[in-house]
Amino acid sequence: MKKHLILGVCTLGLVFSCATNPITGKKQLNLVSNSELFPTSFQQYGTFLKENKVISGTADAKRVEKVGMRIKAASEKYLTYLGQAEYLKDYRWEYKLVDNKEVNAWCMPGGKIVVYSGILPVTKDDAGLATVMGHEVSHAIANHGAQRMSAAQLQQLGAAGVAVATGNKSAETQQRWNQAYGAGSQVLGMMPFSRSHETEADKIGLTLMAIAGYNPEEAITFWQRMSAQSAGQAQPEILSTHPSDATRIANLKALMPEAKATAAKVGMLPK
Numbered sequence: 001m002k003k004h005l006i007l008g009v010c011t012l013g014l015v016f017s018c019a020t021n022p023i024t025g026k027k028q029l030n031l032v033s034n035s036e037l038f039p040t041s042f043q044q045y046g047t048f049l050k051e052n053k054v055i056s057g058t059a060d061a062k063r064v065e066k067v068g069m070r071i072k073a074a075s076e077k078y079l080t081y082l083g084q085a086e087y088l089k090d091y092r093w094e095y096k097l098v099d100n101k102e103v104n105a106w107c108m109p110g111g112k113i114v115v116y117s118g119i120l121p122v123t124k125d126d127a128g129l130a131t132v133m134g135h136e137v138s139h140a141i142a143n144h145g146a147q148r149m150s151a152a153q154l155q156q157l158g159a160a161g162v163a164v165a166t167g168n169k170s171a172e173t174q175q176r177w178n179q180a181y182g183a184g185s186q187v188l189g190m191m192p193f194s195r196s197h198e199t200e201a202d203k204i205g206l207t208l209m210a211i212a213g214y215n216p217e218e219a220i221t222f223w224q225r226m227s228a229q230s231a232g233q234a235q236p237e238i239l240s241t242h243p244s245d246a247t248r249i250a251n252l253k254a255l256m257p258e259a260k261a262t263a264a265k266v267g268m269l270p271k
Contacts, residue, residue, distance in 0.1 A: 022084045023142045024200060034143075038090060038110040045094070045112035053099040055117060061097045064115050067129045067212075068095030071137050072111070074211035078204075079141070081266045088141070095133075103229065107136035109143075122225050127218035130209040138204035139197065198243055203255045210263030216256060223249050 020026070055061045072093050079087045091111035100116040107113045113136060115129070123129040202219075210216045227245035243251065 021143060022082065022087055023079075023204065034090060034109065038092075041109040041112060042092060045108050045114075048114070049096060049098075055097040055099055058097075060117070060120055063126065063129060064097045064133075065095050067126055067133055068093070068113055070212040070214075071130060071133050071208055074134075074208045075137060075141055077211055077266050078208060078262075081262075091140075103226075105132045105136050107133075107140045109140055111137070111140060113137065122229055123222065124225070125218075127209070127214045128222045128225075130212060130214040131205065131219040131222040134205035134208040134212070135201050136205075138201035138208060142197075142200055142204060198248070199251055202248060202252055203259065206252065206255055206259035207262050207266075210259055211266050216259050216263075220249055220252050220256075223252065 076085075076088060079085060088111075093111040093113070095113045095115070097115050097117060101118040102116050103119045103122060105113070105115040105119055113133060115133065119132060120129075123132055206216045206219055209219065223245060227249070230245065
């Protein structure tokens with residue numbers, strides 16, 4: 001039983017490591033297809049909008065719509081540049097501003113975007129909003145949601161493997177191993193995995209906002225404002241799913257030349 005479980009986990013890893021992400025060109029773990037993920041995503045988005053106050057008709061709501069449409073168009077141009085013109089055909093784009101004081105925004109798989117009103121004082125202008133929306137859209141088009149779900153499934157399989165391997169031990173020993181696996185798989189596995197997604201989304205997001213006609217340098221200014229907002233209250237990076245503000249800003253500066261160069265190439269595509 002134990003050997004079969006371990007063999008099964010290893011086989012899954014080998015099979016899905018061969019999948020290549022069309023956006024990044026990297027090998028990716030993906031046990032969930034868009035055809036499975038999108039219907040659920042769209043349903044959850046509709047439920048969320050019914051249960052929350054959507055702001056419409058205001059200048060801020062119109063700004064979210066305008067910036068969202070430009071990021072959508074930039075995504076389509078970028079995918080065409082990458083030779084993946086059909087990649088977004090099943091996306092159903094929506095951009096909604098929701099009345100919520102939380103400093104947050106997100107994009108669900110399939111292009112369903114929500115911006116919370118609480119983040120607008122930090123975004124300040126179109127470029128700041130494009131930074132946020134470009135980043136969140138990048139998570140979606142890079143399939144980060146599916147990858148995280150897949151990683152969580154493998155984490156659960158690993159936990160089952162630990163349970164099988166320690167099945168003949170005392171209850172106390174089993175508990176210690178389960179706790180060690182849980183903490184270790186989070187700090188050494190899931191959290192670094194999530195931080196890598198954040199950096200990847202920053203890179204793609206810079207490119208998208210540049211293609212959309214926004215100055216990508218404004219992304220650095222936005223994250224400096226975000227850093228000031230947190231006032232040093234963030235938890236240590238190693239215990240977080242996100243890079244620290246200082247790390248993110250340093251990464252953005254390093255990624256800036258490539259984003260600008262790619263945007264320039266995309267801008268030369270035939271209309």
